[in-house]
Amino acid sequence: MSRDPNPLAPGSVVGVTEDMIHTLVHTFYGRVRSDPLLGPIFEGAVEDWDGHLGKLCSFWSSVTLMTGRYHGTPMRAHALLPGIAAHHFEHWLDIFRATARDICPPEAAALFIDRAGRIAQSLEMGIALHRGQMLGLGDRLTAGPTSPPTAPPTRLQSRE
Ligand code: HEM
Numbered sequence: 001m002s003r004d005p006n007p008l009a010p011g012s013v014v015g016v017t018e019d020m021i022h023t024l025v026h027t028f029y030g031r032v033r034s035d036p037l038l039g040p041i042f043e044g045a046v047e048d049w050d051g052h053l054g055k056l057c058s059f060w061s062s063v064t065l066m067t068g069r070y071h072g073t074p075m076r077a078h079a080l081l082p083g084i085a086a087h088h089f090e091h092w093l094d095i096f097r098a099t100a101r102d103i104c105p106p107e108a109a110a111l112f113i114d115r116a117g118r119i120a121q122s123l124e125m126g127i128a129l130h131r132g133q134m135l136g137l138g139d140r141l142t143a144g145p146t147s148p149p150t151a152p153p154t155r156l157q158s159r160e
Pocket residue numbers: 038041042045046047052055056059071072073074077078081084088089090092115116117119120123155156157158159
């Protein structure tokens with residue numbers, strides 16, 4: 001069930017608002033879509049961009065403002081993407097950090113950046129497990145033996 005922002009949520013404390021999340025999400029995915037490394041992955045997987053952006057606004061609202069608006073399964077969505085490896089995550093995080101610093105006041109940017117880094121790390125470990133690999137301390141996700149380098153990513157169903 002959706003709630004108003006929790007006044008004790010980490011985002012409330014540093015001034016995150018739904019408007020800020022909207023601007024961050026839309027600016028970030030605008031940059032990602034025109035990025036040579038990540039753009040083709042998203043264009044191959046996302047059919048409904050309005051739905052995707054709405055889902056990501058709900059996601060960040062839940063993570064930072066504890067509104068409970070997001071009800072998706074990020075691990076499943078990413079585990080189904082073939083060929084994703086550590087350098088994709090590094091580049092995603094580079095763009096996300098730069099965008100957060102452009103859009104948000106410093107304390108809010110630091111919160112988004114911290115949470116994105118932690119979630120990226122857990123997604124990387126989850127994808128590795130899904131591929132039958134166990135990442136040890138300091139190990140990073142590789143593209144995996146079964147990933148077709150030129151095949152388009154799997155199309156995923158939007159759940160929102
Ligand atoms: C290598 C980096 C990443 C790539 C290439 C990537 C790509 C994608 C793609 C293609 C989708 C599916 C969209 C759709 O089917 O509609 C997706 C969904 C999503 N991504 Fe990522 N992503 C990356 C990293 C991240 C990170 C670090 C986060 C969180 C901090 C994140 C959060 C999400 C969420 C919440 C969804 C929606 C899942 C759902 O409920 O269906 N992604 N991503």
